[in-house]
Amino acid sequence: MRRLKKIIFVIFILTILPSYAAIKLELTQGVNSAIPIAIVPFANQTNNVPNNTTMTAVIQTDLQNSGEFRVIGANNPSTDLAYWKKQSANDVILGKIQQINAEQYQVSFQLINLYAPAGQTNILLDQKFTVTQSGLRVLAHHISNLIYQQLTGVRGIFSTKIAYILVQRPQNQPPQYNLIVADEDGFDPRILLRSSQPLMSPTWMPNGKKLAYVSFENNQASIYEQDLRTGNRQLISQYPGINNAPAFSPNGNRLALVLTRTGNPNIYIMDLQTKQLTQITNDYSIDTEPTWSPDGKSIYFTSNRTGDPEIYRYDFATRQTSRITFDGNYNARACVSPDNNMIALMHRENGLFSIAKQDLSSGKLTILTQAGLDDSPSLAPNGKMVLYGSRFADRGVLGMVSMDGRVKLRLPAQEGSVQDPAWSPFLN
Amino acid sequence: MKKINMMKNILITMAATAILLTASCAKKTPADMSSNGADQSQTYGMNGSNGYGSDSEGFHVNALTAPSNQVYYFGFNESDVHQSDMKALLIQANYLANHTGSKVRLEGNTDNRGSREYNIGLGWRRDQAVARILEQQGVRPGQIQMISYGKEKPAAQGNNEHAWALNRRVVFVYTQK
Numbered sequence: 001m002r003r004l005k006k007i008i009f010v011i012f013i014l015t016i017l018p019s020y021a022a023i024k025l026e027l028t029q030g031v032n033s034a035i036p037i038a039i040v041p042f043a044n045q046t047n048n049v050p051n052n053t054t055m056t057a058v059i060q061t062d063l064q065n066s067g068e069f070r071v072i073g074a075n076n077p078s079t080d081l082a083y084w085k086k087q088s089a090n091d092v093i094l095g096k097i098q099q100i101n102a103e104q105y106q107v108s109f110q111l112i113n114l115y116a117p118a119g120q121t122n123i124l125l126d127q128k129f130t131v132t133q134s135g136l137r138v139l140a141h142h143i144s145n146l147i148y149q150q151l152t153g154v155r156g157i158f159s160t161k162i163a164y165i166l167v168q169r170p171q172n173q174p175p176q177y178n179l180i181v182a183d184e185d186g187f188d189p190r191i192l193l194r195s196s197q198p199l200m201s202p203t204w205m206p207n208g209k210k211l212a213y214v215s216f217e218n219n220q221a222s223i224y225e226q227d228l229r230t231g232n233r234q235l236i237s238q239y240p241g242i243n244n245a246p247a248f249s250p251n252g253n254r255l256a257l258v259l260t261r262t263g264n265p266n267i268y269i270m271d272l273q274t275k276q277l278t279q280i281t282n283d284y285s286i287d288t289e290p291t292w293s294p295d296g297k298s299i300y301f302t303s304n305r306t307g308d309p310e311i312y313r314y315d316f317a318t319r320q321t322s323r324i325t326f327d328g329n330y331n332a333r334a335c336v337s338p339d340n341n342m343i344a345l346m347h348r349e350n351g352l353f354s355i356a357k358q359d360l361s362s363g364k365l366t367i368l369t370q371a372g373l374d375d376s377p378s379l380a381p382n383g384k385m386v387l388y389g390s391r392f393a394d395r396g397v398l399g400m401v402s403m404d405g406r407v408k409l410r411l412p413a414q415e416g417s418v419q420d421p422a423w424s425p426f427l428n
Numbered sequence: 429m430k431k432i433n434m435m436k437n438i439l440i441t442m443a444a445t446a447i448l449l450t451a452s453c454a455k456k457t458p459a460d461m462s463s464n465g466a467d468q469s470q471t472y473g474m475n476g477s478n479g480y481g482s483d484s485e486g487f488h489v490n491a492l493t494a495p496s497n498q499v500y501y502f503g504f505n506e507s508d509v510h511q512s513d514m515k516a517l518l519i520q521a522n523y524l525a526n527h528t529g530s531k532v533r534l535e536g537n538t539d540n541r542g543s544r545e546y547n548i549g550l551g552w553r554r555d556q557a558v559a560r561i562l563e564q565q566g567v568r569p570g571q572i573q574m575i576s577y578g579k580e581k582p583a584a585q586g587n588n589e590h591a592w593a594l595n596r597r598v599v600f601v602y603t604q605k
Contacts, residue, residue: 169585197581198577198580198581200544200545200578200580201544201545216575216577216580216581219533219535219573219575220575221548221575221576240573240574241552241574241575242548242549242552242576244545244548245545245548258545258548258549260552260574263556265548265549265552286546286549286550286552286553288545288546288548288549289543289545289546302543302545302546304546304549309543309546330542332542332543332546333543333544333545333546346542346543348542353541353542373540373541373587375542375543375544376543376544389544391587394585394586394587419544420544
């Protein structure tokens with residue numbers, strides 16, 4: 001419970017965004033071969049969960065959108081396990097909400113497996129929480145995480161956040177660029193920074209407490225680091241020319257970035273304590289988009305040293321660089337999976353830009369999206385989903401696709417364009 | 429091929445310098461500088477509106493006087509300055525070379541296709557192409573500031589050849605005249 005309170009505290013300090021700028025998750029492609037699960041409406045639940053919804057509606061959306069579950073018999077209040085077995089559910093979630101005083105609610109839930117082997121308990125989870133009304137939504141995501149982890153063995157991402165850029169272009173006025181952090185499902189967007197000049201490349205510090213980003217204020221590219229709780233920011237890099245593509249090392253002590261100190265875009269590593277720079281590449285080509293392997297022993301980056309952009313890996317121990325991608329003539333902006341086995345990346349084929357994945361041991365590349373103008377892939381901290389920038393109805397929208405390609409979701413803004421997303425690490 | 433192009437550049441430079449000498453000598457009164465005022469409020473970044481100095485397609489038309497802000501357009505995936513822009517660019521180069529206190533900012537841009545961060549690199553290539561020509565004409569590196577916006581600051585919205593062509597550009601802005 002302490003953790004939940006902490007999360008609420010962090011988001012509280014940031015500016016509340018007008019609701020028209022909110023983004024809302026929409027499922028655009030589902031799956032059939034997922035775990036059938038019944039989520040029985042919790043006893044006494046009302047539409048008092050922030051965003052005018054119920055606990056089970058939030059849990060249902062979370063599980064359904066993960067692609068790992070198929071929610072059956074939604075809103076059916078039956079608590080008869082035999083009935084749910086007949087409906088071919090694998091598992092049932094039951095729960096109860098009790099208001100214990102003016103401020104607080106007690107929420108309990110059970111996860112029951114309908115096919116437990118004889119002699120084994122069929123109650124997989126049985127937990128109780130006390131929260132305020134504003135915490136009900138946070139708690140619903142927490143329950144989704146518990147269920148997801150129990151049934152898939154993988155940590156859930158329903159309490160994580162996303163950062164992105166909202167661009168508003170009012171008629172006959174200069175555009176407004178907003179750096180925003182919202183819940184992973186688009187709820188509760190908060191503005192961290194507003195500028196009349198472009199903002200780009202938001203990236204999370206591994207502890208989830210700060211974001212680094214590129215700002216073009218005063219006609220100068222600069223990299224800043226901003227504290228999410230206080231909103232205070234600190235200038236990290238403002239060399240003449242390019243200051244771009246910041247990426248924190250897994251331990252948060254170093255920052256990979258792109259500078260043009262030699263005249264050409266090259267990759268550097270900055271020690272965040274001493275601000276000392278180490279130059280990693282020294283080419284005439286465009287070297288950019290550094291991203292760390294989870295063990296911090298290597299970085300992947302994009303280079304057009306052969307003429308077209310391809311992904312390369314630089315190993316810190318051997319100082320050797322090797323080429324990683326060979327399919328087609330445009331592969332860029334890699335993002336390494338937490339198990340170090342895959343990269344998500346941008347791939348171009350027949351002039352269309354897709355999000356793709358590549359198996360790092362076999363080298364096999366698989367295309368995940370076909371929209372044509374997709375960019376900026378960012379992996380969920382559990383490696384199961386990719387968040388990316390896309391276009392829909394001539395506006396920038398965010399998309400999500402599962403790494404197995406089976407589930408696709410879209411997060412459009414009600415107004416303006418959203419772009420350049422970054423998925424947070426686990427926050428608790 | 430490259431050498432022939434270089435020769436051509438040099439010839440054009442000489443021709444342009446000749447034009448410039450006559451033009452700029454005759455035009456160096458404060459009154460004339462302020463009559464160029466409209467040129468300072470360029471329409472770049474105004475969603476391709478057809479304000480001052482744009483043709484019917486929305487492309488900026490570069491003035492052949494100096495100092496005047498400019499926009500140079502580029503082909504798809506290219507960072508070579510168009511031959512048709514050389515005359516205007518060399519006029520600015522000559523002005524800068526002769527006015528060492530004057531300064532210019534080059535703002536490289538790309539169309540909206542491809543990776544955001546990689547496009548910063550492509551915009552930078554276009555800045556470099558313009559800067560190289562300036563420096564060949566004797567402009568000091570300290571007079572040139574370069575910034576690349578990649579695809580982050582489009583002049584025109586939309587996903588079509590026309591919008592892409594309007595966005596692949598270097599905006600050439602005097603920060604000190």
